[in-house]
Amino acid sequence: xxxEVEAGRIAPCSGHALExxxxxxxxxxxxxxxxxxxxxxxxxxxxxxYLSSGRSIDYAxxxxxxxxxxxxxxRSRPMLTIxxxxxxxxxxxxxxxxxxxxxxxxxxxxxRPGCEGNLASALAPWGIGRDRIPxxxxxxxxxxxxxxxxxxxxxxxxxxxxxFVRLRAEMPLVVAMTACxxxxxxxxxxxxxxxxxxxxxxxxAQVASPAGG
Numbered sequence: 001x002x003x004e005v006e007a008g009r010i011a012p013c014s015g016h017a018l019e020x021x022x023x024x025x026x027x028x029x030x031x032x033x034x035x036x037x038x039x040x041x042x043x044x045x046x047x048x049x050y051l052s053s054g055r056s057i058d059y060a061x062x063x064x065x066x067x068x069x070x071x072x073x074x075r076s077r078p079m080l081t082i083x084x085x086x087x088x089x090x091x092x093x094x095x096x097x098x099x100x101x102x103x104x105x106x107x108x109x110x111x112r113p114g115c116e117g118n119l120a121s122a123l124a125p126w127g128i129g130r131d132r133i134p135x136x137x138x139x140x141x142x143x144x145x146x147x148x149x150x151x152x153x154x155x156x157x158x159x160x161x162x163x164f165v166r167l168r169a170e171m172p173l174v175v176a177m178t179a180c181x182x183x184x185x186x187x188x189x190x191x192x193x194x195x196x197x198x199x200x201x202x203x204x205a206q207v208a209s210p211a212g213g
């Protein structure tokens with residue numbers, strides 16, 4: 001597996017899952033701009049260990065995580081490190097959009113599966129269902145908080161075409177990603193998300209520029 005590079009595209013309003021070894025690097029790319037990708041992860045050795053927003057925000061002592069920050073599991077172990085980030089603004093507080101959310105907030109009847117359903121579908125081969133999908137690391141999602149009232153606002157992403165986040169796996173993982181289905185999160189335009197995995201032993205020279213899609 002050493003030196004391999006894998007890549008793919010997640011179609012709008014869908015999801016994808018893959019396995020990573022410790023040391024592998026996953027690049028999540030916004031090829032067209034203003035498109036969110038919900039990302040979650042589980043320890044391959046025991047999927048009861050999952051990516052935790054609470055632990056990660058607590059240990060970083062900030063809401064907006066970027067280059068150099070570590071994403072921790074519910075057991076306080078490092079799962080992913082952000083090694084490169086060309087956008088710099090992501091969310092780790094709001095839950096993935098869901099069928100019930102589309103019904104309650106968008107008036108859809110019936111609601112679409114949303115990121116929650118798409119993550120669960122992608123993770124089904126590992127026996128991970130809807131009830132086990134945690135708060136995701138919402139790559140490129142822009143959430144603001146009013147300091148006086150605490151009111152939450154979802155604004156258009158700051159990501160431009162070709163922006164990317166590079167994450168290094170710190171343990172063997174199952175990772176799932178989406179091209180987010182929520183209109184407000186993506187400036188009401190549903191677009192794809194690209195991904196690239198640089199396996200252990202690959203050199204940066206072997207990997208095409210993320211902006212290449």
